[in-house]
Amino acid sequence: MNISIERLTKAYQPNMLALDGIDLTITGGMFGLLGPNGAGKSTLMQIMATLLAPTEGTIRFGDYRLGKDDHEIRRALGYLPQYFGLYQKLTGEEFLTYIATLKGYTATADRRKRVTEMLEKVNLADKAKRKIKTYSGGMKQRIGIAQALIGDPRVIIVDEPTAGLDPEERVRFRNLLEDLSLERTVLLSTHIVADIESSCGAMAVMRQGKLIFKGAPDELLAMVKGKVWTGAVTERELPHVSLNGKVVSQRKTRNGFELRILAAGQPFAEAVPAIPDLEDGYMALAGVDSHE
Numbered sequence: 001m002n003i004s005i006e007r008l009t010k011a012y013q014p015n016m017l018a019l020d021g022i023d024l025t026i027t028g029g030m031f032g033l034l035g036p037n038g039a040g041k042s043t044l045m046q047i048m049a050t051l052l053a054p055t056e057g058t059i060r061f062g063d064y065r066l067g068k069d070d071h072e073i074r075r076a077l078g079y080l081p082q083y084f085g086l087y088q089k090l091t092g093e094e095f096l097t098y099i100a101t102l103k104g105y106t107a108t109a110d111r112r113k114r115v116t117e118m119l120e121k122v123n124l125a126d127k128a129k130r131k132i133k134t135y136s137g138g139m140k141q142r143i144g145i146a147q148a149l150i151g152d153p154r155v156i157i158v159d160e161p162t163a164g165l166d167p168e169e170r171v172r173f174r175n176l177l178e179d180l181s182l183e184r185t186v187l188l189s190t191h192i193v194a195d196i197e198s199s200c201g202a203m204a205v206m207r208q209g210k211l212i213f214k215g216a217p218d219e220l221l222a223m224v225k226g227k228v229w230t231g232a233v234t235e236r237e238l239p240h241v242s243l244n245g246k247v248v249s250q251r252k253t254r255n256g257f258e259l260r261i262l263a264a265g266q267p268f269a270e271a272v273p274a275i276p277d278l279e280d281g282y283m284a285l286a287g288v289d290s291h292e
């Protein structure tokens with residue numbers, strides 16, 4: 001399902017734009033929306049999920065228009081919000097049964113079948129009879145995805161799903177989303193570059209309510225090709241060297257620092273070219289510590 005966002009703005013208060021003229025087209029597969037806290041990702045996702053009205057602009061989901069066809073849009077959508085209240089005292093199975101009932105699975109046999117399918121899909125079948133309060137963070141996020149999937153939506157929107165997960169759970173959760181994106185549009189918001197690095201065919205970067213990049217991850221990589229360098233400097237050299245480029249990372253060593261630095265030309269005599277990664281591209285956009 002194609003999603004088209006045009007000139008979308010949101011002002012929670014007059015003259016303070018949380019979204020400032022967003023134009024974006026999302027076409028199938030996994031789409032990553034990357035940006036720091038406060039960039040406006042949750043605001044955009046809540047508007048898309050029909051939970052918040054925009055100040056201006058339009059969104060179309062295929063032929064459905066936000067504000068006019070909200071009922072149809074809700075049926076086509078699954079949404080996992082950033083802060084997701086779970087019924088801690090219910091078991092995973094009881095919770096999904098409840099959601100399935102809300103989604104219109106009124107016949108007991110159908111409902112049972114759907115709940116079982118969902119538990120299997122998110123790999124929680126063996127935990128179905130355990131109370132949600134005993135689940136790990138990753139398991140809670142997976143049951144959250146299961147509830148978003150129950151109505152078989154064509155689009156699912158997940159807001160910062162990997163925050164608070166340990167590295168192993170994060171990888172497992174990413175794999176689940178990747179798997180889901182084979183059959184539907186998955187829109188994933190995150191402030192963690194690694195969440196989208198391996199899995200998203202298309203992405204956008206938000207900052208202060210604006211989109212500052214949209215395209216394929218490869219295009220973001222291409223922007224920093226030939227501009228990433230690494231090398232060791234002493235503590236005394238560091239301030240001078242950092243004037244020649246943007247320091248992406250620095251690691252303390254016995255004699256000074258090992259730097260990763262973005263610069264159009266070689267930033268210091270010992271610097272050697274490095275293979276760019278998406279974090280470099282993101283840093284180049286983000287303008288933190290900019291000396292360009």
Ligand SMILES: Nc1ncnc2c1ncn2[C@@H]1O[C@H](COP(=O)(O)OP(=O)(O)OP(=O)(O)O)[C@@H](O)[C@H]1O
Pocket residue numbers: 012013018035036037038039040041042043044082160
């Ligand atoms: N209900 C609200 N009332 C007023 N301002 C709000 C409200 N919700 C969000 N904002 C402001 O809108 C801007 C965008 O916030 P939003 O939550 O959309 O960002 P985000 O990129 O999702 O960040 P986070 O991951 O921290 O939620 C921020 O400046 C935030 O303070």
